[in-house]
Amino acid sequence: MSDAPGADSPTRFYLVNFESYLRPKQPNKCQPLQRFEKPNGRTTFLYRNLKRLKILRWYSSASKRFEQLPLPKFLGFLRARNDDGLCKRKTGFEIYCEMASIHGFHIFVGAKTWQRILWWLLICNAVLLSLILVVMSLSMSKETPTIRFIDTMMKPTAKVPFPAVTICAFNTIFTQGLQNREWMSASVMEQVTRRNASWLELLEDAALPICPLVKVCQWDTRMVNCLDELQPIWTLDQRLCCTFGYNQQLFSSHLGFSFVLRSSDTDLQSSQSAGFEVLIHESHEMPDGATPRLLVPSGSEAHIMLRPYVNRFSRNLEGLSLQKRGCYFPTERRLMSSDVYNQINCLAECRSENILESCGCAPPKSPLGKSWPICDIQQMQCVIDFDHDEISSGEQKNCDCLPPCEFNRYEFQSDIRLIKGMTNNSIVSTSNQGRTNEVRVRVYYDSSTAEELLLDVYENWLTFIGTFGGITGLFMGCSFVSVFELIFFSCVRPTCNWLTRKQILWRRRRNQRVGNTEARSLGPAN
Known part of the structure; x- marks a missing residue:
């Protein structure tokens, strides 16, 4: 037999000692491990x-x-x-x-x-x-829910509507008009009742016309007489005044509105203080007793310097309800007396409606409906009692007169001085006491820019x-x-x-079912 390995001889394995493999081949060159002591620190x-x-x-x-x-x-x-x-x-x-x-x-x-x-x-x-x-x-x-803040952009005053200027007299009774009534004697109320004179006729006869007293009127840079643009107006406190720019949208650059007014001694003889009141308000607002005004005595010249404040609203307010925003949009509520909503006009209409419900009529020279009856002398006491009760309660009933969301507010400063050197040969004649009844007023913007306030959601x-x-x-x-x-x-x-x-449990149950099924199928065969 030969020593050659057979075909069926097992494969030889050569074992390698891993530790001997990692052992260094030249141990004399190996350095021992260095040990350091931990220093004592803080x-x-x-x-x-x-x-x-x-x-x-x-x-x-x-x-x-x-x-x-x-x-x-x-x-x-x-x-x-x-x-x-x-x-x-x-x-x-x-x-x-x-x-x-x-x-x-x-x-x-x-x-x-x-x-x-x-x-x-x-x-x-x-x-x-x-x-x-x-x-x-x-x-x-x-x-x-809302907040009002100053906008960073200033608006030119040339783009801000000029306010309405209303002129009223200190003396609200025109004595010459009452003297024309022959039946006006000591017992006025008895004669009024007998003559069947209406409350409206008494107001018109006793009112002092102001527009005829304005002699010179100039508007802005145009040297054109604006006397034709003056119109009489009845205030909410039943005073006959003269206004310029009412229900008109006028714009002024810097000169503004100027007028000269003259009154005679007969017009002022029933008043202890002779002079006029100049009211500044929005063009669509009816003036009342709370309207800002300036008292200008006779024989003086007044400069009224306006400072407008433009109040507008953001589009974010459209998502708020009326109760949350607390103001009306320009086209949200309509009034009888004006196409533009105003809180003063709304309160005046509400007062007229309440008086109509209480007295069956509305006072004259107040916002009226088309078919509303006008109160007469007999209903005057009812109107007086209604106003007294309203003042006592301190609030108006059934009035949803919220302020508008967009409006213009006007603040003003005045400079008044006496007119000196007036003679009889001047435009306006003086009285026997050396006092002139002429009044000169100029109303204009004091700045070329206006402050803009924005109403936005909080x-x-x-x-x-x-x-x-x-x-x-x-x-x-x-x-x-x-x-x-x-x-x-x-x-x-x-x-x-x-x-x-759940999936694992379902798989286990399925496997168990499959196993049981196979066991059952193989059981009888064995």
């Missing part, structure tokens, strides 16, 4: 002092006792883990704390019980404070997101990602785990 010195004072021992014993305190079942997640996190299954809360972007939650991972409780209290306080501030912000937006959806995000980010560091994480770990992940368990 931490080691402090640790020795604390250990000497038994502070660390007291701390460890107190922490152990604190960990043994019983916690409610719903606060079981605050108790520290007894293992290193590898043997014990992690809860969903611990997994969320490891991956959460909210400040403070990652402290729960690997922390002790007292540390978890401390951080949990801090997180609860932060959440509570953020909720309180968010609720305060919402309550402020509900209490004050808080819209964009500002609310900014406020909510700023508050929650300041206290907790929350963001949209944090919200998605919370939704994922509280809803999506538990649902997926539940479905996975």
